[in-house]
Amino acid sequence: xxxxxxxxxxxxxxxxxxxxxxxxxxxxxxxxxxxxxxxxxxxxxxxxxxxxxxxxxxxxxxxxxxxxxxxxxxxxxxxxxxxxxxxxxxxxxxxxxxxxxxxxxxxxxxxxxx
Amino acid sequence: xxxxxxxxxxxxxxxxxxxxxxxxxxxxxxxxxxxxxxxxxxxxxxxxxxxxxxxxxxxxxxxxxxxxxxxxxxxxxxxxxxxxxxxxxxxxxxxxxxxxxxxxxxxxx
Numbered sequence: 103x104x105x106x107x108x109x110x111x112x113x114x115x116x117x118x119x120x121x122x123x124x125x126x127x128x129x130x131x132x133x134x135x136x137x138x139x140x141x142x143x144x145x146x147x148x149x150x151x152x153x154x155x156x157x158x159x160x161x162x163x164x165x166x167x168x169x170x171x172x173x174x175x176x177x178x179x180x181x182x183x184x185x186x187x188x189x190x191x192x193x194x195x196x197x198x199x200x201x202x203x204x205x206x207x208x209x210x211x212x213x214x215x216x
Numbered sequence: 217x218x219x220x221x222x223x224x225x226x227x228x229x230x231x232x233x234x235x236x237x238x239x240x241x242x243x244x245x246x247x248x249x250x251x252x253x254x255x256x257x258x259x260x261x262x263x264x265x266x267x268x269x270x271x272x273x274x275x276x277x278x279x280x281x282x283x284x285x286x287x288x289x290x291x292x293x294x295x296x297x298x299x300x301x302x303x304x305x306x307x308x309x310x311x312x313x314x315x316x317x318x319x320x321x322x323x324x325x
Contacts, residue, residue: 135312192260
């Protein structure tokens with residue numbers, strides 16, 4: 103059983119560019135959540151996908167968007183990058199919706215915006 | 217709002233028990249208490265969760281007060297590899313976790 107994987111590991115972009123981050127969920131998990139973690143802060147919930155539909159969204163602007171594919175892998179897209187978007191982006195999968203389903207986190211993608 | 221309050225940092229001697237407190241005075245009756253930890257620049261790792269009763273697994277014990285307004289995570293014999301940021305989480309909506317700023321635990325040799 104493979105865990106949650108994310109790609110790329112590190113990424114450097116310039117302000118105004120667009121970026122796509124990818125996540126493969128743990129086998130059998132149909133729910134994927136994305137988090138942004140700024141330096142020194144806890145992870146902040148961006149949005150969640152359940153069976154290819156967005157199922158909830160945190161306090162992030164529309165330039166943060168996502169997709170979930172039939173195999174439950176997922177993408178996070180960020181348009182018009184700003185300096186404050188520099189952060190560790192974490193993907194987490196869980197078996198299904200439900201408050202006591204453990205989340206399994208990937209290692210994250212470190213995005214630097216110059 | 218994460219609904220939890222944790223001390224920003226703590227130290228613990230190697231081999232001793234590490235007791236990490238968390239206040240969650242506004243917790244609702246059906247909200248679980250979760251603990252995750254994050255070793256530097258890695259993804260958070262699940263430790264334990266509970267609703268009312270004390271829980272124990274191979275990693276830790278979770279003690280929840282009777283009024284459920286606070287809890288304590290206990291690492292019985294801390295090792296250097298337990299140095300990490302520990303997050304207590306109670307606000308969970310359909311697997312959407314709302315993290316606070318956590319406690320940075322340093323295990324000292």
